[in-house]
Amino acid sequence: METPPVDEICRRFGKLYVAAIADALDDAGLWHQVMTDVLPLTTDMAVAGVAFTALGRPERSTDRSVRLGARMIDELSAGEVAVLDCAGDRTVGHWGELLTNGAMARGAVGAVIDGGVRDTGAILPLKFPIFNRFRSARDAKGRWNVVDMQSPVVCGGVRVHPGDIIVGDSDGVVVVPRAIAMDVLVEAEATVRTETEIRQRVRAGESVGTLYQQYERF
Ligand SMILES: O=C([O-])CC(=O)C(=O)O
Numbered sequence: 001m002e003t004p005p006v007d008e009i010c011r012r013f014g015k016l017y018v019a020a021i022a023d024a025l026d027d028a029g030l031w032h033q034v035m036t037d038v039l040p041l042t043t044d045m046a047v048a049g050v051a052f053t054a055l056g057r058p059e060r061s062t063d064r065s066v067r068l069g070a071r072m073i074d075e076l077s078a079g080e081v082a083v084l085d086c087a088g089d090r091t092v093g094h095w096g097e098l099l100t101n102g103a104m105a106r107g108a109v110g111a112v113i114d115g116g117v118r119d120t121g122a123i124l125p126l127k128f129p130i131f132n133r134f135r136s137a138r139d140a141k142g143r144w145n146v147v148d149m150q151s152p153v154v155c156g157g158v159r160v161h162p163g164d165i166i167v168g169d170s171d172g173v174v175v176v177p178r179a180i181a182m183d184v185l186v187e188a189e190a191t192v193r194t195e196t197e198i199r200q201r202v203r204a205g206e207s208v209g210t211l212y213q214q215y216e217r218f
């Protein structure tokens with residue numbers, strides 16, 4: 001199978017839903033690709049893009065020369081999703097409105113934060129999809145710092161490599177390893193077609209139990 005360009009792959013993933021992609025990954029034996037407790041700021045948010053990863057950790061320094069959070073934004077490219085591993089920190093807003101504006105100016109398509117978001121009121125009108133664990137007005141400066149970029153990270157309990165495909169919607173975020181992205185895409189598209197067929201039959205009044213046995217999925 002010839003592999004289409006990654007923006008085409010992302011466009012096709014973006015037409016699906018996270019649950020169908022998660023099912024396709026389960027069928028491929030990858031049972032741990034859906035992030036835990038990382039959810040969209042609002043349920044209408046959706047994203048499909050290429051992972052740009054960053055890792056941060058608690059740090060007391062306020063020295064701007066060692067703080068990479070803002071520089072990370074300058075490294076983002078069109079079609080990318082910023083994926084931030086916050087090393088379990090639950091105290092600060094790791095992402096905010098200025099970082100959002102910067103990411104948008106670079107053509108990034110979303111952010112997945114394994115931590116907190118601040119400036120929510122200013123972010124929502126921007127319609128930039130952000131997936132996070134919690135909100136906190138507390139500044140990261142003097143408390144937490146980005147220390148590495150484009151290395152493998154863990155976000156919502158899922159390993160993310162730079163270049164993986166990130167898909168998010170109202171259910172949360174799924175990570176598709178880049179090497180199998182095309183196979184998962186084709187499988188997930190088939191899942192959506194099957195579910196469309198099942199839905200029509202359910203609505204027509206057929207037995208849900210019988211349909212479940214027949215199609216071997218829901
Ligand atoms: O300062 C930060 O780390 C986040 C922030 O408030 C912004 O992006 O506006």
Ligand SMILES: [Mg+2]
Nearest residue numbers: 096097098119
């Ligand atoms: Mg701010």
